[in-house]
Amino acid sequence: MNEAIQSEKTKILLIDDEDDFCFFVKLNLEKSGTFDVRTATSGPEGILLASKERPDLILLDIIMPELSGDQVAEQLMENPETRDIPLLFITAIASRQGVESQEGIIGGRQFIAKPVTPEELIAKINTVLESRK
Amino acid sequence: MRKESLIRQKIERNGLILIALAMVLIYWILDSLVSNQVTTRVLIVAFVLIYGIFTQTLINSRKTALEEKERAQKQLIEAEKLAALGIVAAGIAHEVKNPLAIIIQGVEYLKSSMESDALLLDVTERIKKSALRADNIIRGLLSFTRQTPIQANDVDIIPVIEETLSFVDYQIKARRIKIVRQYATGLPEARIDDNQIKQVFVNLLLNSLEAMKNGGTITISAEGLREEGDRRSLQVVIADTGCGIPESVLEKVFDPFYTTKDTPGNAGLGLSVTKGIIDKHRGKIRIESEVDKGTRVIIGLPAVSPQQNGSPAVTGGRNE
Numbered sequence A: 001m002n003e004a005i006q007s008e009k010t011k012i013l014l015i016d017d018e019d020d021f022c023f024f025v026k027l028n029l030e031k032s033g034t035f036d037v038r039t040a041t042s043g044p045e046g047i048l049l050a051s052k053e054r055p056d057l058i059l060l061d062i063i064m065p066e067l068s069g070d071q072v073a074e075q076l077m078e079n080p081e082t083r084d085i086p087l088l089f090i091t092a093i094a095s096r097q098g099v100e101s102q103e104g105i106i107g108g109r110q111f112i113a114k115p116v117t118p119e120e121l122i123a124k125i126n127t128v129l130e131s132r133k
Numbered sequence B: 001m002r003k004e005s006l007i008r009q010k011i012e013r014n015g016l017i018l019i020a021l022a023m024v025l026i027y028w029i030l031d032s033l034v035s036n037q038v039t040t041r042v043l044i045v046a047f048v049l050i051y052g053i054f055t056q057t058l059i060n061s062r063k064t065a066l067e068e069k070e071r072a073q074k075q076l077i078e079a080e081k082l083a084a085l086g087i088v089a090a091g092i093a094h095e096v097k098n099p100l101a102i103i104i105q106g107v108e109y110l111k112s113s114m115e116s117d118a119l120l121l122d123v124t125e126r127i128k129k130s131a132l133r134a135d136n137i138i139r140g141l142l143s144f145t146r147q148t149p150i151q152a153n154d155v156d157i158i159p160v161i162e163e164t165l166s167f168v169d170y171q172i173k174a175r176r177i178k179i180v181r182q183y184a185t186g187l188p189e190a191r192i193d194d195n196q197i198k199q200v201f202v203n204l205l206l207n208s209l210e211a212m213k214n215g216g217t218i219t220i221s222a223e224g225l226r227e228e229g230d231r232r233s234l235q236v237v238i239a240d241t242g243c244g245i246p247e248s249v250l251e252k253v254f255d256p257f258y259t260t261k262d263t264p265g266n267a268g269l270g271l272s273v274t275k276g277i278i279d280k281h282r283g284k285i286r287i288e289s290e291v292d293k294g295t296r297v298i299i300g301l302p303a304v305s306p307q308q309n310g311s312p313a314v315t316g317g318r319n320e
Helices: A019-031 A041-053 A069-078 A096-101 A116-130 B002-033 B039-111 B117-144 B157-167 B168-172 B194-211 B270-280
Strands: A011-016 A035-040 A057-060 A087-091 A109-113 B153-155 B176-183 B189-194 B215-224 B232-241 B282-292 B294-302
Touching: A011 A019, A011 A041, A019 A116, A019 B039, A019 B232, A035 A069, A035 B215, A041 A057, A041 A069, A057 A069, A057 A116, A069 A087, A087 A116, A109 A116, A116 B039, B002 B039, B039 B117, B117 B194, B153 B194, B157 B168, B157 B189, B157 B194, B157 B215, B157 B232, B168 B176, B168 B194, B189 B194, B189 B294, B194 B232, B194 B270, B194 B294, B232 B282, B270 B282
Parallel strands: A011 A035, A011 A057, A057 A087, A087 A109, B176 B215
Antiparallel strands: B153 B189, B215 B232, B232 B294, B282 B294
């Protein structure tokens, strides 16, 4: 958790209370060779890690105990150190069809619906990162 | 509901007998009271007939009002059922989609780590397909309860059917099912939400496959139909040579949670979802079936009329 993220790779922080989901997403993204992934299984832990690691993108679940994805996003926006980090919400409360029909943007926010394959996730991450360049 | 309908039929039959008896009695009384003049007799017969028609009309209007009331009650019950189901479905969707997401991520990792082992790759692919199928069921449940609005486009129906067939290709081959295509040439474009219509075709094909455990034929036909004026519709028929549906079951197949299948994970929502989607398109769906002979599902979808895109007239055609 505390190892430094190598600078040449895209730094991703995944905040999701599903520990197994974090485990596999990390494995899959890192296997592609272009990502370094840190994971947090709660909102407060994710906020601390975002401030410390300054990732290129944060993958954020919505329904979580303690702090919801929305609340985490609010706190990240309030912090000057993390406010410019792009967020990609990854959620099980929207259907794939619903998200796809709105091109992954709901209320101005970027979304991807679970379940998602690593290819779909990587493609969406790249789209979000390219839109920020 | 069926019992009530039988009782009503009995009342109607008895009512008609009573009316007929009353008419004969009235005729006899009046006839015996008046003279033998022909005009008087004709007037009496006319009076008795008018009385009979009037009474029958009253019975009919009462029957229509009763049926209307029953339909309204049924709709209200279904709306209440849907509202309750919507709340449950949203919770279930979240709880099931999370483990599905884990399964898919895990399976993908295994797949990428065993590139040379064909058997293991096949195993992981089957696990992934099953997880995606479960996701489809959840999506269907959500779609059914949320009444997702349709996003209609003008679409060529044949690629939609073909893509749907590819979704169930594995089951078609595994059950040795022959697919016969009968697409008319020059089909008009359908005005549909193709994602939702794909769901309809998948549901119907899975039902057909379920009904043909020992092989058989599924015939899919599509043709353009002319409705009132220049309005067009597109008729798609999915016919199978499966076990068929008994008449007593046929009237309930569109009811939510009604199922005759004993397979695990079957919620009895497939045909309810299907009908919901077709209704949202202002289309039509009906099922004809004969036990041990097979089932035909006839779907009518709105099509683009000639004024809307200048499409040519529909002609017959056949290809298998």
